[in-house]
Amino acid sequence: MMMRMVPIRAIGLLVGAILFAGGANAQDRTAVERQFQSWLQSDIWPAARAKGVSRQTFEFAFRGVSLNWKLPDLVPPGSRPQTPKKQRQAEFGSPGKYFNRGSVDGATAVGRQMAKTHARTLAAVERATGVPGPIILAIWGRESGYGRVAIPHNVFEVLSTKGFMATRADYFRRELIAALQIAEAGHAPEAAMKSSWAGALGQPQFMPTNFLNHAADGDGDGRADIWRSEADTIASIGNYLRHFGWVPGRDWGYEIALPANVSCTLEGPDRGRPLAEWEAMGIARVSGKPFPDVERRGKMFLMLPAGRNGPAFLVTPNFYVIKDYNESDLYALFVGHVGDRIQYGVGDFSAGWGAVGGLYRSDIAVMQRALEREGKDVGGADGLPGFKTRREIGSWQERDGERAACFPTKAMVGRLR
Numbered sequence: 317m318m319m320r321m322v323p324i325r326a327i328g329l330l331v332g333a334i335l336f337a338g339g340a341n342a343q344d345r346t347a348v349e350r351q352f353q354s355w356l357q358s359d360i361w362p363a364a365r366a367k368g369v370s371r372q373t374f375e376f377a378f379r380g381v382s383l384n385w386k387l388p389d390l391v392p393p394g395s396r397p398q399t400p401k402k403q404r405q406a407e408f409g410s411p412g413k414y415f416n417r418g419s420v421d422g423a424t425a426v427g428r429q430m431a432k433t434h435a436r437t438l439a440a441v442e443r444a445t446g447v448p449g450p451i452i453l454a455i456w457g458r459e460s461g462y463g464r465v466a467i468p469h470n471v472f473e474v475l476s477t478k479g480f481m482a483t484r485a486d487y488f489r490r491e492l493i494a495a496l497q498i499a500e501a502g503h504a505p506e507a508a509m510k511s512s513w514a515g516a517l518g519q520p521q522f523m524p525t526n527f528l529n530h531a532a533d534g535d536g537d538g539r540a541d542i543w544r545s546e547a548d549t550i551a552s553i554g555n556y557l558r559h560f561g562w563v564p565g566r567d568w569g570y571e572i573a574l575p576a577n578v579s580c581t582l583e584g585p586d587r588g589r590p591l592a593e594w595e596a597m598g599i600a601r602v603s604g605k606p607f608p609d610v611e612r613r614g615k616m617f618l619m620l621p622a623g624r625n626g627p628a629f630l631v632t633p634n635f636y637v638i639k640d641y642n643e644s645d646l647y648a649l650f651v652g653h654v655g656d657r658i659q660y661g662v663g664d665f666s667a668g669w670g671a672v673g674g675l676y677r678s679d680i681a682v683m684q685r686a687l688e689r690e691g692k693d694v695g696g697a698d699g700l701p702g703f704k705t706r707r708e709i710g711s712w713q714e715r716d717g718e719r720a721a722c723f724p725t726k727a728m729v730g731r732l733r
Contacts, residue, residue, distance in 0.1 A: 344392075345383075345385065348383065348392060348393060348481075349382060349383055351393065352382075352383050352476070352477075352480050352481075355480055356378060356476065359489075360374075360476070360479070360489075360492065360493070360496075361374055363489075363493050364493055364496045364497075367493055367496070367497050368497065368500060369493075369496045369497060369499075369500045370500060373496065373499050373500045374496065376499075377472045377495075377496060377499055377509075378472055378476070381470065381472050381473045381476060382473070383476075383477050383480070383481075384469075384473050384474065384477045385477075387474065387477055387478060387482075387513055388513065389478075389482055389483045389484075390477070390478075390481050390482055391481050391482060391483055391485075392481050393481060397483045410669075410672065410673025410674045411621050411622040411625075411626055411646060411669055411672065411673055412622075412626070412668075412669030412670075412673070413673070414646040414650060415646075415650065415653070415665075415669070419650075420650075420653070420654060420657070420664075422457075422461070423454060423457035423458060423461075423650075423654045424654055424657040424658055426457060426461070426462050426464075427450070427453040427454060427456075427457050427462070427654060427657075427658040428658055430453055430456070430457075430462055430546075431449060431450065431453060431658060434449075434546060434547070434550060435449075437534055437535075437546075437547045437550050437551070438452065438453070438550060440534075441534065441550055441551050441554040441555075442554070444551075444554070444558075445554040445555060445557065445558035445562065446558060446562055446563075446564030446565075447553075447554045447557045447558060447562050447564075448655065448659070449550075449659075450654075450655035450656070450658040450659040451557070451568065451638070451651060451652070451655045452550055452553045452554050452557075453654075453655070453658055454650070454651040454652070454653075454654035454655040454658065455520070455553050455638075455641060455651050456519065456520060456549060456550070456553060457654065458647065458650060458651060458654070459516075459519070459520055459521040460518075460519045460520070460521055462519075463519040463546065463549070467510045467511060467512060467517075467518075467521075468510060469510060469511050469512065469513060469515075470509070470510065470511070471495050471509045471510065471511035471515055471517060471524075472492070472495060472496075472509065474511055474512075474513060474514070474515045475488050475489075475491050475492035475495055475511075475515040475524075476492055478514075478515065479491070479492045488515065490525060491515050491523050491524045491525055492515075492524075494523075494524035494525040494527070494528055495509065495515070495517075495524040497524075497528065498517075498524055498527060498528065503527070503531075503539075503540070503541070504517070504518075504543055505541075505543055505544060508543045508544075517542065517543075518542030518543045518549070519542055519543065519546070519549040520542055520549050520552050520553050520556075522542060522552065522556075526556065527540075527542065527552075529559075530552060530555050530556040530559055531548070531552045531555075532548065532551035532552045532554070532555040533548060533551065534547035534548045534549070534550050534551030534552070535547035535548060540552060553641075556641065557637055557638070557640075557641070560637050560640040560641075561633065561637050561640075562634055562637045563614070563632065563633055563634055563637075565610050566610055566611065566614070566632045566633070566634055567608070567611070567632060567634065568631060568632060568634045568635050568638060568648070568651075568652035568655070569619065569629045569630060569631030569632055569634075569635050569649075569652055570601050570603075570607065570629060570630050570631075571601065571602045571603075571627055571628070571629055571665055571666055571667070572599050572600065572601055572602060572628050572629060572630050573599070573600055573601075573602050573628070574599065574618075574620075574624070574628040575597065575598040575599065577597075577598070578597050578598065578599065578618075579710065579714075579720060580618075580620050580623055580624050580706070580707065580710045580720050580721065580722035581707040581710040581711050581714070581720060581722065582618050582707075583617075583618045583619060583620050583703050583706060583707050583722065584617065584618070584703045584704065584707060585617055585636050585703070587617065587618070588615030588616060588617045589615060589616065590612070590614075590615060590616070591607055591611050591612050591616050591630070592612065594616060594618070594630060595607075599630065602666040602667070603666075607630075611632065614632070614633065615633070616630045616631065616632060617630065617631050617632075617635070617636075618630060619631045619635065619645065619649075619703070620703075620706065620722055620723075621645045621646055621649055622669060622670060622672055622673070622723055623672070623706055623709075623710065623720075623721045623722030623723030624720070624721045624722060624723070625669070625670030625671075625672040625721060625723050626667060626668070626669045626670055626672075627665040627666065627667040627668075627669070628667065629649070631652075635648050635649075635652065636648075638651050638652065645702070645703065653665070672723050672724075672725060675724055675725075675726060675729070676699075677698075677699030677700070678699060679699075679724075679729050680699045680700070680701055680705070680724050681697045681698065681699035682729075682732075682733050683705075683709070683724055683728060683729075683732045683733065684696070684697035684698070684699070684705055685697045686732050686733050687705075687708050687709075687712065687732070692708045692711070692712075693708070694708050701723060701724055705724070706722045706723055707722055709721075709722055709723065709724055709728070709732075710722035712732060
């Protein structure tokens with residue numbers, strides 16, 4: 317699921333509060349539903365009309381649409397945003413589980429087949445964008461199983477529900493208007509406006525605004541069809557990564573051996589160093605091969621998705637371009653790793669994944685708020701252990717006289733609060 321992260325804003329749609337505690341009762345939901353339908357007419361319709369959407373398209377899009385209360389991260393009117401107790405997104409769960417055998421092997425095997433089938437298109441897109449074909453294939457495989465995974469949700473139901481009452485309502489409202497523009501222009505085949513639970517469309521799982529900005533014609537028919545055309549899907553992914561700054565000639569990253577004396581708190585895209593400085597610390601590739609000379613022309617960055625409890629990497633700016641597709645270290649690592657498996661036939665990572673993760677998201681949020689009270693930047697108290705949280709946990713461990721591991725553990729629950 318491709319999604320750009322945006323600031324949280326309160327919805328503020330209603331005068332007065334409707335009580336909501338974990339789930340509205342039937343009467344509350346009926347009242348909210350009426351306000352939702354009113355919001356569609358008073359807010360969304362004028363905004364859509366201003367973007368050229370016809371009344372016919374608008375009415376067809378919302379025929380039979382009601383609020384979907386099963387979607388995650390909803391903030392019903394009158395309630396406050398809360399950190400969910402459990403983590404639904406695999407991108408932020410136990411790191412090792414993200415690289416399960418079936419997902420990695422399946423994406424690799426089908427990706428190799430697709431590399432042969434679409435060799436000409438992949439080569440043309442790489443010439444035009446600088447993005448290697450295996451990276452494009454790995455994204456395609458992760459997003460939709462190379463177009464084979466069913467995409468079940470009504471995009472207008474998803475985006476209108478989230479635009480009305482989600483933690484990032486303004487973001488989803490913009491995506492809803494963009495989805496209506498796509499329908500008005502006839503880009504999608506009939507009945508193809510199905511999406512993920514977050515509103516992502518088609519084989520590359522583009523959010524609607526990303527379709528409008530980055531979808532590309534890969535088969536020369538004058539259209540950008542990310543639903544039925546594999547060539548257009550390949551071209552669109554390449555175009556997206558090019559737009560966000562893919563550096564031609566550089567790789568995404570390399571698994572490394574991290575010496576014990578190198579602190580895990582050096583991780584992050586804001587703490588990059590020339591390769592020579594990392595090598596001076598004793599860092600080397602686990603393969604024993606030298607780093608390519610091209611990597612000496614720019615900075616590299618330490619990346620530890622499980623802290624010291626898993627594989628370690630030096631990554632290039634291209635790793636963070638992949639993260640512009642999906643804001644998750646594990647997602648970008650999966651894409652880079654599967655791309656390497658497709659292109660070079662590499663095996664599993666040299667280091668294994670430790671038994672970490674599996675904490676309640678709410679427990680991690682407690683730790684984050686504790687660190688914020690100390691003036692530390694953890695990237696927000698959202699319960700997700702991103703690089704800022706990882707390294708601040710490592711610094712806290714060092715201050716507490718421990719060896720920094722840079723990842724939240726069950727042993728910390730109750731101690732860091």
